[in-house]
Amino acid sequence: MQKMAHPKGPPLAASGKGITSGGENRAAAYKRHVIEVVLWVIGFVVLIVASIMVHSHPAPWPFDLQTTIAIQRIQYPGWLRACIAAISHLNDPVPAGITLALWFVGLAIFRKFQQAIFLGVGVTLADWIEFVLNHFVNRPRPSSPLIHVYQPEPIPSFPSGHTEHDMVYYGFLLYLSFTKPVRQWRYYRFLLPLQILAVVIMFTIGYSRILEGSHWITDALAGYLSGALLLMVLIWLYRWTTVKLAERKVKKS
8 A cells, every 4th residue: 555645634744935834824924923022022011111100109190090980980780780790709819710720620621731731821820920010019909088999909909910810811712712623613603602701701800890999990901911911922832832743743643
């Protein structure tokens, strides 16, 4: 029997000068990478400058106080107020740790070890970096007779840890749901409600933290920015690892 020249597998073996190992146009991929790096560097510089400014002036800015007062004065229906509060409390340390552990175990059971490791280690590392930044800036939690603090917390306020955590956690899960192996799953359409829920949580968490009186709006915005920067790094590392593992698999074939 004649031996096949090329094993059946990913397009890595067929990559040429104009095509990346993932089958993407090399010139387009290069431009995309340059744009991503430039945006990341700009975001990083903005975060560092903002952190230094808040460290030097930890008191709330007028915009912070006015935004919290306006949000807390809104008359919410009972069910909506409960949903917003639930999004905030769902990401407290204990429930957030439990859900992360469940995701890790679930992915491992289905032999998605790479995804499980990146999710668990990536989110944990991102939370640790946020903890360090929190204590460097050392901004006190909101405290004013003009606003209501529903649940006082001892950890410094800038940036919002809940917001940063959700950006990395739900953002990475959302990214995984759009990768090619998942999109080829026969029941992929049933993931749509979960994808929508992830987006809603990511965009609502910052608002909920302001409504709860746990953070100022500048804390929430910094949480979104730091979370986006960490998410980009996590996705870059995941892509790089995926390509290297696929190349190794092709070499062994």
